[in-house]
Amino acid sequence: MVSSSICMGNGSVVIITGGASGIGLSLGQAVAELGCHVYLIDRQKEVVEEEAKKLRGKSLKVKSIELDVRDREAFITIIKEIHEEEGRIDYLFNNAGVGAGWDVKDDKPEDWDYIIDVNIRGVSNGIHATYPLMVKQGFGHIINTASMAGLVPSSLTVSYAMTKHAVVGLTVSLHGQASIHGVRVSALCPGFVETPILEGGVYGKVDRDKIKKGAKIFNLPGKLTPKELIKRVLPQIKKNKVIIIEPLYMKVYLWLYRFFPNWILGLSRKGWISANRKLKNPLK
Numbered sequence: 001m002v003s004s005s006i007c008m009g010n011g012s013v014v015i016i017t018g019g020a021s022g023i024g025l026s027l028g029q030a031v032a033e034l035g036c037h038v039y040l041i042d043r044q045k046e047v048v049e050e051e052a053k054k055l056r057g058k059s060l061k062v063k064s065i066e067l068d069v070r071d072r073e074a075f076i077t078i079i080k081e082i083h084e085e086e087g088r089i090d091y092l093f094n095n096a097g098v099g100a101g102w103d104v105k106d107d108k109p110e111d112w113d114y115i116i117d118v119n120i121r122g123v124s125n126g127i128h129a130t131y132p133l134m135v136k137q138g139f140g141h142i143i144n145t146a147s148m149a150g151l152v153p154s155s156l157t158v159s160y161a162m163t164k165h166a167v168v169g170l171t172v173s174l175h176g177q178a179s180i181h182g183v184r185v186s187a188l189c190p191g192f193v194e195t196p197i198l199e200g201g202v203y204g205k206v207d208r209d210k211i212k213k214g215a216k217i218f219n220l221p222g223k224l225t226p227k228e229l230i231k232r233v234l235p236q237i238k239k240n241k242v243i244i245i246e247p248l249y250m251k252v253y254l255w256l257y258r259f260f261p262n263w264i265l266g267l268s269r270k271g272w273i274s275a276n277r278k279l280k281n282p283l284k
């Protein structure tokens, strides 16, 4: 039985974009085990259906839906159909995301348009499709996957950091308005998580060669598996935390940035110089 207010359990309706892989897929697995009705949405049609199939034994209802989150009309139609079928939407995870670019002087402006479209417009499309329905029903929780790159400087991923800062800004600003309607909004800000995006992901517009070389040279600190991340994150979502940061040392990093911004900006600058040196790509 579902209650009339937000819960994450038997029969709660949970929609996840980017549900075919990594963080979104782990989330789908976790909430299916809780008995939620799970809607895995992704651009990768076959993969998302394959993954949904594997989860079908775990919950009464697991569906896969093909969608490019950049397509606002399709997003609105899909959410409307789910709401009509279920009579409620408890959680929307705006989680689909991509990486793009490296050295801004070489980046293509159309790749920036692309990352803005997926990482920012994809999230805003999800909000426009779902938020009014949640306001009407008087409950619901939208969780936007941002990143630590949305809270601190990230010299290695400038365009990505731009989009993730926008997602954090959007989330924390909407929070106050939404709470008046009984709707919750959170930003998920993970550090490094072992998923395909770290190597460019299926739809990333990145220099894969450089990323491959980089992966061999740099040992990204404190990487979590998606499963570990979700285990830490779900209790915080239940507690309605607005900004969710994992792992813990990233909170310390944010705290240092807030109190000593110039020091952290200096470290970020040195990180960029050292990354280029190690990749034998001397800065011109």
Ligand SMILES: NC(=O)c1ccc[n+]([C@@H]2O[C@H](COP(=O)([O-])OP(=O)(O)OC[C@H]3O[C@@H](n4cnc5c(N)ncnc54)[C@H](O)[C@@H]3O)[C@@H](O)[C@H]2O)c1
Pocket (backbone or CB within 6 Å): 017, 018, 019, 020, 021, 022, 023, 024, 041, 042, 043, 044, 067, 068, 069, 070, 095, 096, 097, 098, 118, 122, 145, 146, 147, 148, 189, 190, 191, 192, 193, 194, 195, 196, 197, 198, 201, 202, 203
């Ligand atoms: N892995 C990390 O270290 C890390 C850290 C912080 C934040 N994030 C964020 O977590 C989210 C999930 O990424 P992940 O790490 O699981 O990577 P991932 O590449 O495993 O998953 C991303 C998913 O998004 C889907 N996708 C991409 N573009 C889409 C589009 N236009 N429409 C619909 N689906 C689309 C992909 O098909 C893929 O299934 C992203 O927003 C990412 O920016 C990841």
